[in-house]
Structure formats: C-alpha cells, structure tokens
Amino acid sequence: MADIKQFHSQLIRLGLSTDNDAMGRLIKFCSVSETGDLYYALKVFEQMPHPDPFVYNTLIRGFSRAPQLAHHSALLYIQMLQQEQPLLQPNKFTFPPLVKSCCCSCCGEIGDAHVEFGRQVHAHVVKFGFCEDVFTQNSLIDMYVGWGLLVEGRRVFDEMPERDVVSWTSLVNGYSRRGLVDEAFEVFEAASERGSVGWNAMVAGFVRSGRLREAFALLERMWAEEKKLDKYAAASMLAACAGLGALEQGELIVDYLKKSGIELDGKLSTAVIDMYCKCGSVDKALEFFAGLSRRALSSWNCMIGGLAMHGQGEAAVNLFREMEREKIAPDNITLVNVLSACAHAGLVEEGKHYFHYMKEVHGVEHTMEHFGCMVDLLGRSGRLSEARKLIDEMPMSPDVGVLGALFGACKIHKEIELGEQIGRRVIELEPQNSGRYILLANLYASVGRWDDAAEVRKLMNDRGVKKAPGCSIIELDGAVSEFIAGGRTHPQSKEIYAKVDEMLECIRSEGYVPDKDTVLHDIEEDDRENPLYYHSEKLAIAFGLLKTTPGAMIRISKNLRVCKDCHQVSKLISKVYDREIIMRDRNRFHHFKKGECSCGDYW
C-alpha cells in the first residue's frame, strides 16, 4: 500500500484527483488486490465529484469479497442509483458482485431482510435488462441455492436462454451442499459441461453425506477419464480417502500433487496430514508435516489430533509445546485435541494442567467440547466423582456428548447405579442413537442383570431403532473390500471363514479364551451361529492374511468400536502370525504388534 499512496500523491500533484480514469485504476488496486485497503479506496472515492459506473462496480466488487463488509456493496449500489449529474445506470458488471454480497451475511445468519433485499436486486436485474447475461444469472442461482431456496435457483437456471459450466456447477453445488446428493448427481450427470469445480462439488457432497464409496467411484472415474485434479478436488478426494481409510489411493493423490506442481497451501496440506493420520500412517503424516515450509494453524491442529487418535499423548503434548515455542497462538480446536490426547493416553495430571492453562495463558475459553474431553479423561481413569463434580460446575448445562462421556466411563468401570441413571437420560436425549441402548444393555449384562439388559433391547426394538451392522474395510492393491459381521456375500467367503477358524485355533494355544460373557449381549450380536467368531474385523484380518505376503502390515478400518474379544484376538494374531495390524475404530487407532496394543488396553 505504501507504493500506492505515493502513486496517489503523484496523481494529486498532476491534478488528476477527480479524474475517473486515473482514480478508477487506483480504486481498483485498493479494492481488489490482496494487499489492498478497502477503506483507503472508499476515502479516495469520497473525494470524487462524479464517480462513474466502473468506480462503483469496482468498489462493490471489493466489498462483496469481504464477508464482514458486504453490506457496503448494497449501500454503494443505492448511492449509485441516487446520483444525479450524471445519472448512472448499473451495467452487466454491477450485478454479479452485488448479488454475491447479498449472500454473505455478516454474522453467519441469513435473515428475511437479506432474502428480501436479494429479491429486490433480482427485480433490478430484470428491470435493467440483464436476464440474458450469463454471469448475472449464474450469480442469482448461487444466491438462491446458497439460501436453500433450491426451487428458485432452479427456476433461474431453467429460464436461462444460455447456460455455461458455471450455471450447471452452481446448481450441482446448491443441491450438494444441502445434502440432496442424489438430486445433485442427477444434474451433474445431465450437465453438458463439467469442470473441475463441478467434480469437486459432487465429491465434496458425497463426502459430507458420508457416502464415501460413491466419492471414491468418482475419483476412479476421474483417473479413468484423465481429468486433472486441481487443489480443491484433490482436497475433497483426500477427505474421501481419509474417511474410508484408503491409504494407497491417498498416496496416489499425494504423488500426483507432487508431480503436478500444485501449490500445497494450508488447507491442502491439512487434508494430506488428515488423510495420513486417518489411514493409520501417523509416521508419514509427521514426515509430511516436518517437510512443510509454512504450517497453518489447522495443520498443527490436525497433527496434534492425529497423534491423539493414535494414542501418542506425549508426542501430541510435545508438539503443542513446539507450537508455543514458535509463537503460534492455539485456538479452541488445538486445545480440544491436546485434552483428547491426554484422555486417550491416560495423562490425567497433564490434562488437568492444560485445562486450566489454556484459559490462563492463552485466553482460550472452555467450551462444551473441552468439558467433554475432561469428563472423558477423568471418567476413563476411574475418577467418576471428579467427573461428576466437573459437570456440576460447568457454566452451561451439559449436552448429550458430555453426558455420553460420563456414561462410557460408567460402562468401563461397571458403575452400575450412576451408569443406569445417566444411560437412561442419554437415551431419552438421543432416542435414535442405537449405541446408547447397546451400551446400557451391556452394562446390565456385565453385572449379570440379564432381565434389565433384555428390557433395554426390547425398548430399542419397540422404537424401531436399528443398530448399524459392524463393518470393516481393508484396502489391498488400491481396491477396497468390505466385510459385514457374519456376512457371506464375499466371493471367497468360504476360504475366509476357514481362515478365521484356523486363526482362532492357532491362538488358542497362546491362551485365547473367547469372551463368552458378552457373546449374547455383545454390540456385534448377530443371529447366526457363533456370532462373536465372525465379527467383521476377524473376517477382514483373515482376508488380509490370505491376500498379503508374510510379514506385511494389515490395515483395517471399522465403523464401530472394536469389541473386547476382537481386541484380544488381534493382539494374539499379531504375535502368532508375526504381523503388525493397524486397526482404526470409531474413535481411535489400535496398533497391534507382538501381542501388545498401542492403546495399552486403555480405550
């Protein structure tokens, strides 16, 4: 800006301070450039006796790009219409940014007033004759779908005399962002033009809705059609890989990024770190993180969270300290991850320390999530009364997450009375969450209260709540295979089941005793015989043993939490077959090696 101010003073000396052409260029730089200064642009503008539409448009565009200041765009537009001498009319460059500014609400909330103003702007588009301008119409589509007014967005789209790739993409994006992924996909397939933004909108939609296989299928289609991934599509694809635990595909994307020279900005780097962590390769995440020349806050957060997920609590705390040494201010997410790292690794004193420290030293306020972590930390380690005390002292009333953490702790420590009380409360708060019923039923079962256990299961059935079937995924040679507990749909299921039997026979000599207590009341319960023996993770491990060379690591990703019996079996298999097994469950990783697990049986 210093150069610009000097340039400005030169223009003034030359007597050009009221010249639209000269001042227009100056304003353009101040409003549109990354290093510009919108308020300076506004000051220059205020000195101009007769600004022209170019000047107005440029300022409107500048303000429309700053969500907090977008209301200035509307004010400028009104001012432009009110100007006399000379009378001004908006042109086709006026509306796209003006419409955009209608979409940006200053506080994240869209009020009726915003929508009303947007409709008035739409009326002006019609009045001034820009119904055939593709840019303006595209902006209107985006405005309506951004508010969730999909029918109106669709109407604009349908009435356009000509459409371009942005029109199609905006519509796809509108459906996709509202979770109407099927509708989005229909438009996507029908589109006469598809650009990388459209591919990305579609993949991101699938990822957001948890439809990872479909996201993945699109990635394969993109490779097949030799479509180039740009940094946005790559980030979405990495998120799909992270969700599925598809390390090989994720690495293909990272290789592609390196080869194509796409700039690794903060968001993309974070997506890479997240992919490595969630695919079980925390070492590669660390290596990648170490190689970054600039690290965004989200990258630090993601790396600390990744270490937490893998039970490397001390490493996570050390990384947090390194962050402090580099004078990077942590945010609430950083601290959620630090506390969760302490909880997963049983670092009780450290957790307590950072809980106070975050507020005192960094001024980060305690949120619900921080209390949730602390209740988990205290409860898991058996300090149930301390956890209760913390809940009682919370400044806000605890949400179902915080109570759920206490409930989980009751299950671990067989705190039947408190568990029953909290469990019932949590079930009523989230009556559709099957996991809560199962946990309470198992808590009753663990102390031999079979009738109560059956009553909870009946309650769940009566309410029509279904448990998601246990499902494990294993990626071999880039292909993802899926196993459902007790399922026999796999073409090689005969061999796989035989392998499971062989596995279990082998580990019996190492002292394996099936965890029979929970057989009938286990979260993986299935109608078939010996349900416990054919849990999805056992099937996936058997498949891994069949398909990989001796000594190769086996990576499995599971949709639910791993049960006690499968945990025990995995430990023994890692010893008997001399294999490392990395298993991701619903909330953390287990590294099985030589008969031990990285979680230290603390999960």
Added chain:
DNA sequence: TTAGGGTTAG
C-alpha cells in the same frame, strides 16, 4: 465479473 477445499471430545 459468476461456482469449489482443511483441523473439533464421546
């Protein structure tokens, strides 16, 4: 001139 990506406890 218009459309897109990341990190959050249980």
